[in-house]
Amino acid sequence: MVLSLSSQNVIQYLRDAGLCSSEDGASDKSELPKNSKKNFNLLVTLADNRNLLVKQESITNNDETPHEFFNEWLFGQLLGQFPVLGNISAIAPSVLHFDQENSILVRNYLSEYLELGQYYQKNDIFLPEIASAIGTTLAGLHRATFNRREYKDFMSTAPEGQFRYGFYNPAQGINSIGPDIFGVVPTDALKFYVLYQRYESLESAIADLAYNWQPCCLTHNDLTLNNILVHSRWEQLDNCLVRLIDWEACSWGDPAFDLGTLLASYLQIWLSSLVVDPTIELEESLHLAMTPLEVLQPSIVALIRSYLNAFPMILEYQHDFILRVIQFAGLALIHQIQDMITSRKYFNNSDICMLQVAKNLLTMPEQSVLTIFGISESTILKPVANLHKLPQPEKEQQLLRIYYEKTRLRGC
Ligand SMILES: Nc1ncnc2c1ncn2[C@@H]1O[C@H](COP(=O)(O)OP(=O)(O)O)[C@@H](O)[C@H]1O
Ligand SMILES: [Mg+2]
Incomplete structure (x- = not known):
């Protein structure tokens, strides 16, 4: 991994990647709370009010470049390649950029x-x-x-x-x-x-x-x-x-x-x-x-x-x-x-x-x-x-509860 993403260099990174122009600038950059153990996530609001989620995978202990974003990118490519899957693309925010070398992925952030x-x-x-x-x-x-x-x-x-x-x-x-x-x-x-x-x-x-x-x-x-x-x-x-x-x-x-x-x-x-x-x-x-x-x-x-x-x-x-x-x-x-x-x-x-x-x-x-x-x-x-018109199950299963229905109070 060559670049370590931070709120200081993210705008320059987005400019170099052609995702925002030098006039765009950013009105806000904030680190998202760490939900995941492996990614560093930045939410960037550009001057034109576009919101981007910029994710970078953490470097693993053995210092190998991880490849998990590849699947997310591949899924985006699948949707692009097969327009017949159009309905599916509506359920996922679009992937705007994938940089395999630095393990960075940029998505549209849906602020609403x-x-x-x-x-x-x-x-x-x-x-x-x-x-x-x-x-x-x-x-x-x-x-x-x-x-x-x-x-x-x-x-x-x-x-x-x-x-x-x-x-x-x-x-x-x-x-x-x-x-x-x-x-x-x-x-x-x-x-x-x-x-x-x-x-x-x-x-x-x-x-x-x-x-x-x-x-x-x-x-x-x-x-x-x-x-x-x-x-x-x-x-x-x-x-x-x-x-x-x-x-x-x-x-x-x-x-x-x-x-x-x-x-x-x-x-x-x-x-x-x-x-x-x-x-x-x-x-x-x-x-x-x-x-x-x-x-x-x-x-x-x-x-x-x-x-x-x-x-x-x-x-x-x-x-x-x-x-x-x-x-x-x-x-x-x-x-x-x-x-x-x-x-x-x-x-x-x-x-x-x-x-x-x-x-x-x-x-x-x-x-x-x-x-x-x-x-x-x-x-x-x-x-x-x-x-x-589903096929009916052959017989009703014998169903047992795996715990008692009524709470038994201790000593009662
Ligand atoms: N497009 C989006 N719109 C709004 N919130 C988002 C969006 N993408 C991510 N988030 C927020 O950022 C968090 C981290 O994003 P996610 O892709 O799940 O990364 P991680 O791999 O770190 O879990 C999500 O749990 C969600 O709260
Ligand atoms: Mg997540």
């Missing part, structure tokens, strides 16, 4: 949009309309690219000087750990690795999920609420309520992975609001949450229903689609815990609860459907099935 994670945090209201718009948007991406050879071939392009032998399978467990872990993670967090390794059923569920990973369409692969923007006046708009950003991990992948990652991001709102105490059982903690699961369920159900409504064909291709979404959500929770440990050096009792829930989602997906959605698989599918 808000990051959904922050929006939920501030408002603490979860209207199903937003989740429904996300479901329809995501289904549009998956459906438009589903089983299309030309898009798959395009996405297999590798950065210059590299080869791409296959698409990365993101259904991976935690790597085996060695003695070096002691210097890297806080002592409290060792419990996470001990528990993870103790659950054999968990490791085998992840191995099955990886084995059954079915890449069949373009996937975002990092679909958390932080990577979704919602229009600040979404209630007055008919469309384009949401935009998807941060396409660094996008690839040819399994649609259940995207939906599972998003589901996990909703579940995290619930799981990070638990009241955790060594004297309280897990099921009690889950019920004493400041943001109860019941508050999120209308959004979660709207998300999956609107997705299936816009892309019912996926159910013919993957009969167990909903169960795999649940399992991928469990896997995403495990990765979130691990990210917290490695990037923020943070682990506490609520992460142990999260691990338990993740394990249940991965190892008992049938039972977890009722817990997570609050309704059975056939009830989720009913409105979709009525509209699209």
Whole structure:
């Protein structure tokens, strides 16, 4: 990497790249809060009021130039190459510039949009309309690219000087750990690795999920609420309520992975609001949450229903689609815990609860459907099935709750 971007040299950089003229100047340059552990992000407002997001990937420890922006750029190229994907280009802000040598990417910054994670945090209201718009948007991406050879071939392009032998399978467990872990993670967090390794059923569920990973369409692969923007006046708009950003991990992948990652991001709102105490059982903690699961369920159900409504064909291709979404959500929770440990050096009792829930989602997906959605698989599918004549499941699953419905108070 040649250039290290800063608020001092960013304007000169944009001028050299032809993205602003010397008269343009900048009225404002601000560093965006560090959401991500790996990128340095600058928001630049030019004199003509254009807002640009300038991202630079951090130099990795081994000093190799990272190549993750390449995928985001490649996605932009795909949209340019195949105008028939026009509807999809509306869901992502356009990439204006990509500099592979310095790992810099410039995008249009949509100032009238808000990051959904922050929006939920501030408002603490979860209207199903937003989740429904996300479901329809995501289904549009998956459906438009589903089983299309030309898009798959395009996405297999590798950065210059590299080869791409296959698409990365993101259904991976935690790597085996060695003695070096002691210097890297806080002592409290060792419990996470001990528990993870103790659950054999968990490791085998992840191995099955990886084995059954079915890449069949373009996937975002990092679909958390932080990577979704919602229009600040979404209630007055008919469309384009949401935009998807941060396409660094996008690839040819399994649609259940995207939906599972998003589901996990909703579940995290619930799981990070638990009241955790060594004297309280897990099921009690889950019920004493400041943001109860019941508050999120209308959004979660709207998300999956609107997705299936816009892309019912996926159910013919993957009969167990909903169960795999649940399992991928469990896997995403495990990765979130691990990210917290490695990037923020943070682990506490609520992460142990999260691990338990993740394990249940991965190892008992049938039972977890009722817990997570609050309704059975056939009830989720009913409105979709009525509209699209779906094949009916052969028999109703025996559904059990994975925790008790009523909170039992200690000593009562
Ligand atoms: N086009 C945009 N419009 C508005 N906000 C954006 C836009 N792009 C990024 N952001 C904000 O900047 C943050 C970081 O951008 P992102 O592409 O997700 O980078 P990172 O890889 O660092 O997560 C986002 O979480 C969001 O808050
Ligand atoms: Mg991001």
